[in-house]
Amino acid sequence: MTDHDHHDHDHHDHEHAHAPPQPDDKVHSYYQILGIALKELLIEKGVVSADEVRRQIEHRDSITPANGSLVVAKAWADPAFRQRLLADGNAAVAELGFHMTTTKLVAVENKPDEHNVVVCTLCSCYPRDLLGLPPSWYKSRAYRARVVREPRAVLAEFGTHIADDVALRVHDSTADMRFLVVPMRPAGTEAMSEAELAALVTRDSMIGVSLPDQPGH
Amino acid sequence: MTRFSPGEQVRVRDDYPPGHIRTPVYLRGKTGEVDRYFGEFANAEIAAYGLPGPRKGVYKVRFRAIDLWSDYAGPARDVIEADIYEHWLEKTA
Structure with a gap:
């Protein structure tokens, strides 16, 4: 026990020159x-x-990554839908009521020997019409610069380790295409419904910096 | 009729004009392979200024990471892909 733990501590040993920061206190750029x-x-x-x-x-x-999770879960459960999604992303997600407004959705599928990850090195292009706003790290200069330079090291920092015999494909969104990673369906999910599958599909797994959740976690 | 076909080798122009250019500097002068053709899109270099202009073909081009970065630490099979407007691509042969 120190003096600072005394309940009747009077705080007068601290000089608070400033009011505590408020959430809307900021200097605009x-x-x-x-x-x-x-x-x-x-x-x-x-x-x-x-x-x-x-x-x-x-x-x-109001647009959240849950929309994309439904798309991926349907692609896992329905091979015909998966083919339509890979052939024409905009038309396929429209079947589920999601509408790409000005961009072209391109789904890229992870395979046993290929892992996909998405970036926009120039700015912050992201399938916002489907997934909502990108996470702040996606827009950071560090992610944008490093994921095309040392993608495996960046993925490792997200806890994702890609084996050397798996090819890494980094998609730099430089024009009107917006990329959606379709992760591999986890093992042990054969009996799961589309809704249960969708709960495994995280935002980061659709960007490609992580893998989907495993069932039972 | 598109100017380049999937599988064809292409080089990105090694050019540094001013303005709103969506060809990343790290790819300029680099050689890659056409993955696919996406169709014609508004040319961002002109559209960024609100000006009208002809639409341009856009290709997905695949570059080997080891061709972009001489000290690339990963396997030779790793690739970086980007969407490049047709007028930024030239034939290698």
């Missing part, structure tokens, strides 16, 4: 200010309304 100014001008000039902007943000936030 040049481009964030530019973005805010542009939004305010568009609203002021009546090009878009504040409500339309809000609705769009709400819509974007």
Whole structure:
């Protein structure tokens, strides 16, 4: 026990020069200010309304990786759907009610001798229409620069170790294609329903930095 | 009729023009193999400025990691693939 643990400790030995940080305390960068100014001008000039902007943000936030999990689970359970997904991603996910708006969804399948991982080295291209917003690490300079340079080391940092006899395919999203990794279906899942399978398909496994969960975990 | 076919060797132009270019610098001047043709898309180099212009063919091109990085630590079978606009590709032979 030290004096600091005394219940009646009066705190006067600490000088708090600043109020504790608040979640909305932040310094905006040049481009964030530019973005805010542009939004305010568009609203002021009546090009878009504040409500339309809000609705769009709400819509974007409503899209989650669970959509992609359903697509992958169906591809695991239904070989014909899997073929349609590989041939035309947009048409296949539309069967499940998911709509790619301006980009082309390209599904890439992991195989016993091939593992796929996705990046956008130039910015942050990601199948947002299907999976929602990308994780912050996906947009980091470290991930973007390193996954094309030393992909196996990056995957190892995610806890994913790819054997040397498995080819690694890194997909750099440089144009209008958005890549969805279809992981391999885990062993021991033969009796599972599509809904049960979908619960195994994590966001990161659809980016390719990890493998799907194993049943029973 | 597309200019390049799957399996064909192509070289990315070793060129550094100003502007919004979506051909990554790490691939410029590098040789790879056409994986597939995706069709024609708006040319981001022009569309980025809100200007009209002809659509451009886009190919998925596969590069061996050991051809991109002389000190690549992984197996020779590892590849990096990127989507490259047709006007950035040239024949190797």
